[in-house]
Amino acid sequence: MAAQPTMLALQQADPNDAAFLRKLLSNTPSTGDQSDKSSLLQGVHIVRNCGGVTGTLHLAAQEINHALSQLSVVPPSPSTTALAQLAHFTLQRQQ
Amino acid sequence: MKTKQTRDPEATTRRRILRLTTTRIKGFVPFLLPIPLQTPSYLTVQRERIVTPCKSLSKMRRQTYQPESISFHDIIAPVHADFAAVDAMIQASLQSDVPLIAEINAYLINSGGKRLRPLIALLCGQVMGSADDARQHKLATAVEFLHNATLLHDDVVDSSNLRRGRKTTHTVWGNATSILVGDFLISRSLQLLTQIDSMPILRVFAETTNLIAEGEVLQLLHCKNPETSLAQYQEVIKRKTAAMFEAAARGAAMIANASPPTVETVSAYALHLGNAFQMIDDALDYGSSTDDAGFTTG
Numbered sequence: 001m002a003a004q005p006t007m008l009a010l011q012q013a014d015p016n017d018a019a020f021l022r023k024l025l026s027n028t029p030s031t032g033d034q035s036d037k038s039s040l041l042q043g044v045h046i047v048r049n050c051g052g053v054t055g056t057l058h059l060a061a062q063e064i065n066h067a068l069s070q071l072s073v074v075p076p077s078p079s080t081t082a083l084a085q086l087a088h089f090t091l092q093r094q095q
Numbered sequence: 096m097k098t099k100q101t102r103d104p105e106a107t108t109r110r111r112i113l114r115l116t117t118t119r120i121k122g123f124v125p126f127l128l129p130i131p132l133q134t135p136s137y138l139t140v141q142r143e144r145i146v147t148p149c150k151s152l153s154k155m156r157r158q159t160y161q162p163e164s165i166s167f168h169d170i171i172a173p174v175h176a177d178f179a180a181v182d183a184m185i186q187a188s189l190q191s192d193v194p195l196i197a198e199i200n201a202y203l204i205n206s207g208g209k210r211l212r213p214l215i216a217l218l219c220g221q222v223m224g225s226a227d228d229a230r231q232h233k234l235a236t237a238v239e240f241l242h243n244a245t246l247l248h249d250d251v252v253d254s255s256n257l258r259r260g261r262k263t264t265h266t267v268w269g270n271a272t273s274i275l276v277g278d279f280l281i282s283r284s285l286q287l288l289t290q291i292d293s294m295p296i297l298r299v300f301a302e303t304t305n306l307i308a309e310g311e312v313l314q315l316l317h318c319k320n321p322e323t324s325l326a327q328y329q330e331v332i333k334r335k336t337a338a339m340f341e342a343a344a345r346g347a348a349m350i351a352n353a354s355p356p357t358v359e360t361v362s363a364y365a366l367h368l369g370n371a372f373q374m375i376d377d378a379l380d381y382g383s384s385t386d387d388a389g390f391t392t393g
Contacts, residue, residue: 063370067364
């Protein structure tokens with residue numbers, strides 16, 4: 001299924017880029033040959049340029065924020081702090 | 096010292112991602128951390144980061160926790176001994192009379208995962224003051240096995256060739272073996288969960304595994320559908336990823352005999368964390384660098 005970065009990009013993309021992304025999603029290339037790889041790279045480029053990655057990280061940050069707000073009613077302890085740190089660590093995660 | 100920090104690309108990337116939590120992103124609503132009435136110290140730091148001029152930051156950094164310097168080792172620290180005990184239980188529980196099962200499990204389980212779900216269970220149990228270590232360890236181990244079973248099955252369904260930089264299990268041993276060993280892990284986790292001897296906890300995991308299975312089918316239904324809505328996507332990630340985070344926290348709080356509202360609170364924490372985890376996972380699929388956010392290439 002289309003992941004969130006692509007969905008957000010589809011909302012911002014111009015008609016040509018949106019059509020390209022929809023076609024790519026409907027018929028995901030196998031990456032078996034050079035033209036498939038080229039299409040995928042172009043799709044990734046469009047998603048990133050249209051703010052799909054930024055928007056997804058932003059929504060993830062909101063989820064982290066909701067998680068942290070739950071901890072405000074949990075008794076303070078080293079483990080409570082560790083849970084908050086885990087939330088921030090998740091947001092900072094890199095490949 | 097200051098110059099050294101600005102030149103460190105990793106530190107720069109971390110700072111820029113952290114900035115996402117406190118600043119406006121183009122095209123999206125402004126976002127600030129909501130500050131509850133009873134603010135714990137780590138959230139107070141966040142509030143001060145937003146409103147306090149830089150001259151106060153050095154003082155705050157000396158006083159309290161700084162998000163920019165988090166290491167996984169620090170997070171584990173409060174439950175370090177339990178974490179090691181769970182790791183030992185995982186290794187012991189992988190044993191089987193059938194050699195291939197043990198071999199594949201060792202390949203999968205020791206492939207470098209961080210054991211986030213067991214960690215959530217252990218931390219939530221300790222937050223609630225749980226003294227029942229043996230049952231908490233069994234819960235944490237069962238959660239890790241269930242998670243790994245879903246990985247085995249997922250990789251077959253998605254035809255994934257690599258996981259954590261290594262060949263996937265089905266690539267090495269074939270689809271049938273992967274599916275069957277995944278089933279073994281599910282049944283081993285059920286053995287552990289029944290040893291906890293709590294019907295309510297067993298019910299939580301029965302419902303959770305059902306949600307995960309539905310989430311996977313839902314994802315399959317939306318496969319190659321460019322018109323999938325954000326709401327549908329969020330429902331899928333809640334079921335296939337966040338539900339297991341939630342079950343880990345809920346089960347641990349229940350073993351600790353936490354009050355029902357507290358069980359709900361830590362469960363909600365874990366659910367939101369799981370949602371964020373999957374979203375970030377999906378963002379990382381588009382490259383470790385996020386130039387459109389102004390980040391440094393990783």
